[in-house]
Structure formats: C-alpha cells, structure tokens
Amino acid sequence: MFVPAIKGQGTEEQQKKWLPLAYKFQIIGCYAQTELGHGSNVQGLETTATFDPMTDEFVIHSPTLTSSKWWPGGLGKASTHAVVYARLITEGKDYGIHGFIVQLRSLEDHSPLPGVTLGDIGGKFGSGAYNSMDNGVLRFDHVRIPRDQMLMRLSQVTREGKYVQSDVPKQLLYGTMVYVRQSIVADASKALSRAVCIAVRYSAIRKQFGSQDGGPETQVLNYRTQQSRLFPLLASAYAFRFVGDWLNWLYTDVTQKLEVKDYSTLQEAHACTAGLKAVTTSATADAIEECRKLCGGHGYLNSSGLPELFAVYVPACTYEGDNVVLLLQVARILMKTVSQLTSGKQPVGTMAYMGKVQHLMQSKCAVKTAEDWLNPAFIQEAFEARALRMAVNCAQNIGQASNQEEGFYERSPDLLEAAVAHIQLIIVTKFIEKVHQDIPGHGVKEQLQNLCNVYALYTLHKHLGDFLATGSLTPKQGALANEQLGKLYAQVRPNAVALVDAFNYTDHYLGSVLGRYDGNVYPALYEEAWKDPLNETVVPEGYHEYLRPLLKQQLKLSRL
C-alpha cells in the first residue's frame, strides 16, 4: 500500500525519488492511516502535520493516546518509512487529512529516529500465519520532515505556507483503498476455491452410512444436503473469479480515464470496489467455516488446512474498510441515484438498470415452470426488480423522515440489505455475461452455465424473503427456483471433482491432508498425527510432576 499511495498521490518528481528506493528494498514502507481511536472514520484521524514556514518543514505529532497509529502491516518491526495520514495545518487552519512520507527508522542500524515510538501491537486471532505480520503502533513527538515529503499531487503547500488545492477531486485521497479493495475481490476467489477444493475432494473420499447389506457405504458427496451446502460455494468461487476479473478491468479503465482528467467513473469505481469487497469477503469467510464443517471432525484438525485458512482470511471482512461501513457507502450512492431518477438523469454503468424504473417497479416475473429458471433473462430481471424495489422502498421511507440524515440512520439496516441486493445483481450479471462468451474446451461452457444457474438460484433461494416482500416473485415461482436448484446439483455432481481440479492447485499450495490430489487421506492423516511435538515423548513431561502424584494417591485410597 506504500507504493500505490505514492503512485496515486505523489507528484511525478516524488514518484521518481521514492518508488525506485521502495522497489529495490532500499527502504521498506507501510501505510499508516488507522489510529487507536479511529479507523472507519478517516476524517476523524487526529495525528497532525503542522507546517513551520521558518524551517520549511512539517511537524508530525500525535497529540493524544487515541492518535497513535495502530494496525499498519509491516510497521511494528520491518518498515523504515511510512505514508502517514495526518491533519494538515498551515497558517493556523486545519485542511483535513493528507498523506506524508515519514522516515521512522535509521537506515544504518534500524533504530527508531528521535521522536518516533513504535512497536508491534501483539498477537492476533488464531495461531495462523497472520501472526507473522508485524502490525504496529506508532507515535510521533514533534517529528520534523521536509515540506516536499507531503504527497502533493492532490494539493500543495507553498514555501510561504499557502495551501493550494489542485483541480482533481479530493476523493482521490482514498485511491489507494480503491486499488487494494479490487485486489481483495480477486483474492476472495482464491481463498474460497482453496477451501472448496479441500471440501469437495474430501467429500468424494469420505464415506458414511448407506450400506445395509455389507456393500459399499455412501460417499458423503452424494448426500443431497452435502451438495446443497457445498455446490453453491463451488459456484461462488467461480462467480467471484469472474466478477474479480471484471472489477480489475473496471479499475484499469478508471485509472486510464483519471490520467486524462476524466473523473466520470470515480463514483462507479468506489461503489463497485467497496460493495464487492464487502459481499465477497463476508461470503468467503462464512464459506471457509462451512467447508470446515463439511469435512466433519477432521476439518477441525490443523492438518486439514482449513483452520489456518480461516484465521488468515477472516480479517478481510474488517481491513480495508469494515464491510458494514462499505455497504453503507454503496447505499448512499444508491439513494443518490434513486433521487436523481425523477430529474431525468440516466444512471450509468452497474446502476444503468435503475433507469428502467417504470418497468421494473411493475413487472411480473413470467416463470411458469422450474425449467424457465434456466433462462438468464428471467434471472436477470428478477434480480434487477428485487434490487431496484428495495432501493426505492428505502428512499421512500427515508423521504418520510424529518431530515435525510436522520432517515438514513433509522433505515440503515434496510439500506445494508438493499446494497447487498445491488451487489449480488452485479455478480449474477457478470457471471451471465461470462457464460455468453466463447469458452474453449469441450463441455466447459455447459458446466459454467450450470454453476452460473446454481449461484443465481441459490442466492435467490437464500434471499427469497426480499423477492417475495418486494413482489418481484410469487411464492410459487420461489418454490420452482428451489426445485430447479435441486436438479442442477444433480448435474454438477459428476463433474464436481473436475471442477475443483480445474483450479490447478498443487498439494503444497493447498496445505491440506484432506484435500490431497491422490485422495490418499487416511494414511496421510495417520502419518501427520505422529509429527505432532506431543508425540516426541511417549510419557508426557508433566506426568512425574502432576499426574503421578494424583494417580499414586488414588492407588493408595483404593487399597484402603
């Protein structure tokens, strides 16, 4: 994040100076935004950067305990520099949050520079690999930096201390977060597909019940309940991959537009990255835990690979923007778009469907049979009607409040759901678009079509209440969707293992005894257990000190 922050907010001169140093690891940088007292509310940060015209320097200071920087990855032990976000004060006026490059440690012996106090914030959730990340704490006591270490692409402070705003939107200050959020969406599919690969392969090996007469038992993958829990997660792994690819395209497109000062798609980039980051990370974290349960008791063993995957993944729901806070950003943009509909302003990009408001508010879903749900046009329209009607309902309810902000606050739980509906529509749409493209490989398109339908109909089934409450579907149509979903699971089953093999993960990368490619699970589990340090001795160390005295006492008592 140090590098993208300098790229996005630094001038060309600053980029030329700092980026080569970072690329060659001649300096190591981190992104120091969050503080002990504020993370979500960036405008509430307290660290100050006060310009001193006498020396042409900024004085970086932590005025309170709560202004201590807290969480930046790489800060605790490794970083020599940080992009620090602080309130810029010049000529006695507070101009709000800006980025500054600050050296923290000596490049000679790595000791903290005068006025800098830093360290690691301590152990984190689980025993997983995230504990090898030195998330840190940082305080400044009037630390001086040259004026040219303020990131000056968006605004500048002159030699005399005058604040000058460039003609670029101030939201570009948040650009690094947009970049990282889009990369987090791509990573969601990676984490989810790892978990699903383990659970599908193991479910094909694991057998329980089913044999009354000494014949073979049933592979747990053949149980309808296992399929109805697992196949939607398999479909989600593919869905998140395709929407992640699309989001990467959108991000590249926005970046190219920004270079020629076209800011028209900035809001779309913010809404899509924030919303997709929130929905895909929450779904992935839940799915990894579901995969653990799908693997029964053995899923709880570290050697299954799932506990570590979960512990490392789950903070994605919080870092780079708490998921609820991000969905409320999407909701704000939805409300703004609804309010502009009456003025005739046509929504664009992923909000374009809202322009069909007259039709979608009254449309009746035409599905009559379960097979009708295989028609992508019916799926698309049902998701559009649900999302639009939820947004319009929220807007109407907010409109009845004494003021907009109060109404938004009161209706925020409903707004969250409206935002989720909008984002799920995007995921479904991008999956449908993907399966309409040419897809090489015999029968591959058909398999992806099945997964696309599974993702859409499962999402519909899970959120059926929304579809019914908004009148987008009838209860009968909801039941038909569920009927079709069951048929789709049966079609996915013969290809389930191939569909996870297609992720092409090596055993080393998966790190799971249960997810082994060769399926040789039981000998591997047995062998792995003996590697546990507790098995280095047959009689445990504590025996003589604790167990033996107790056991001896029991023996004496029983002899009485």
Ligand SMILES: CCCCC/C=C/C(=O)SCCNC(=O)CCNC(=O)[C@H](O)C(C)(C)COP(=O)(O)OP(=O)(O)OC[C@H]1O[C@@H](n2cnc3c(N)ncnc32)[C@H](O)[C@@H]1OP(=O)(O)O
């Ligand atoms: C790969 C693993 C790495 C993990 C490492 C983790 C790193 C981190 O976690 S770094 C720290 C990340 N921190 C956050 O994500 C903080 C979350 N908070 C925010 O992003 C913001 O403070 C906020 C958006 C929640 C609120 O900001 P505020 O300025 O108070 O916003 P408003 O709601 O008043 O919005 C003003 C205006 O700006 C637009 N906007 C907000 N964010 C962006 C953005 N990222 N890009 C473009 N535009 C943005 C917003 O829509 C408003 O627009 P208008 O309505 O048109 O004024």
Ligand SMILES: Cc1cc2nc3c(=O)[nH]c(=O)nc-3n(C[C@H](O)[C@H](O)[C@H](O)COP(=O)(O)OP(=O)(O)OC[C@H]3O[C@@H](n4cnc5c(N)ncnc54)[C@H](O)[C@@H]3O)c2cc1C
């Ligand atoms: C592993 C990890 C790595 C991180 N790395 C970095 C890093 O490198 N650099 C950096 O600067 N930061 C980093 N962070 C910090 C991270 O970005 C913040 O923790 C995150 O943005 C959430 O902010 P917060 O902690 O203030 O949560 P809070 O905002 O305090 O959230 C607490 C609760 O309040 C709710 N809430 C907050 N505001 C609202 C609202 N307006 N409406 C409704 N509910 C609300 C939230 O939903 C949540 O339930 C990292 C965090 C973690 C866990």
